[in-house]
Amino acid sequence: MSEQPYVKQQINNHIATIEFFHPAHNSLPGDLLAQLAETITKAGQNDEVKVIIMQSGGDRTFCAGASFTELISINDDKTGEIFFSGFANVINAMRKCPKFIIGRIQGKTVGGGVGLASAVDYCMATKYASIKLSELNIGIGPFVVGPAVERKLDLSGFSQIAIDANSFYDAEWARNKGLYMKVFEDVESLDEAVQAFAENLCTYNPEAMTEMKKVFWAGTENWDELLKERAKISGRLVLSAFTKKKLESYK
Structure with missing residues (x-):
């Protein structure tokens, strides 16, 4: 029997390690996204926590992005918006969290997973951690994760991998681009x-790190509304005949 999906947290010596897992290559359905956003928010509010590590379970894929099972089941605009808002909520939880979040990327990451890696404050990876934005392949586009990815890769890097949706870009490429x-x-x-x-x-000094984080994320204050609007675009496109097929x- 396969392992069950989870989001769990351990706190040791002021370090909160938040881990998510799904047997389908660590893909993320709506319930896991909600748990992940809530766990990050609560860790940020916990005075015992000084630093957060975000990681996924297993030693292969970091995150395969959106759950295909859930994408296939979407049959109306509102359901689509709610699903894609799950990624928006996780990214915004990381953005607003007053603690530094370190990303630990052990393997390939696709779509929404690239968004998660982009939204941490400091990211380290193995040489196997190639990245791909595959959304255009299914007729959508990396709309919700786009602002976070563009913030790390700049517009040229973001547009390159968003348009070349069939290709994985290796970890050294991602390092050279700043991810x-x-x-x-x-x-x-x-x-x-x-x-x-x-x-x-x-x-x-925790206070200094909190103030630094505010500086690093300056200019993203509109992301609550921006990512909500992006989720509506994805929610509409996932219903297109092209994407359904x-x-x-x-x-």
Whole structure:
């Protein structure tokens, strides 16, 4: 029997490690997205927590993006908007969180997963952590995650991977573009570096880190409304004949 999906959190020595998992390559259905946003928000409000690590379970895919099972089941605009708003809520939870969030990317990440990696404050990965924005392949587009990805890759990098929706871009490309700060040979080296980095951050003044985070995210104050509008676009496009036919082919 396969493992059950989950979002869980552990707090040790002021470091909150938030982990999500889904047996379908760590794809994210609406319920997991809601749990993830809530867990991040609560960790940000917890005075015991100084730094957050965000990671996924397993040692292969970091995140396959949106749940195809849930995408196929969408049959009206409102349901589509609500589903895509799940990614918006996670990104906004990370944006508003007063604590630094370190991303630990162990493997390939696709679509919404690239958005999550882009919305952390400091991201480290293995050499296997190639990225792809595949949304255009199914007739949608990376509308909700776009602002976060563009913020990290700039418009040229974002447009490159959004248009070239069939291709994976390797971890070194992502590092050169500014998504990953460091790339490691294996998961063990990645975990050691992430833990050491988080422990070091815990020695800094929490108030200074909170003020720095405000500076880093300046100019994104409109994202609550912006990402909501982007979710409406995706929610409408997922109902198109093109997308419905494409999703059926993946069954």
